[in-house]
Amino acid sequence: MLDSLFAGGRMADLALAALLLETLVSLWLGRRLGRGPGVAAILFNAGAGAGLLLALRAALTGAGPAMVAGGLILALAAHLGEVVLRWRRRDG
Template sequence: MPDVLASGSLVDLALVLVAAEAGLLLLWRRRRGPGRAALLVNLASGACLMLALRAALAGAPGFWLAAALAGAGAAHVADLWLRLRSAAR
């Protein structure tokens, strides 16, 4: 079991599940539900954090980890901005 955790295979599986979740929620969004932009930036933030974990587990160069964390931060800021903008309405 430690080999599976250290290899990052579980992170890959989680990323596939997040992508499937995004697809299903976008299909569901056609009828009702949260806005597409809010949904996508929220999922992107989590996916970028998982990519950062994957990079760390795989021993990737530091710039990949930094890029993934920067993407997570940017998506988080976008998510907050969308939430605050909709709350102000």
């Protein structure tokens, strides 16, 4: 059973669903409590995680190197966006 979860990419799908739930809860809590990371930081962080999980799913399902690279590039772009936010906050 565990083998089929990984071989079919379902484990990555479950992790993506958990990431989506975490992102929505984080956005809701931030809005409700008026503190915590900003919306952009949460979305960039989630985007980086989603990119890595999409790359994992592509690798597990044999989607090919271009799909794996696409997920990794998405993760890198989102990570760099979050780094820029942190640097701007530090300079401000």
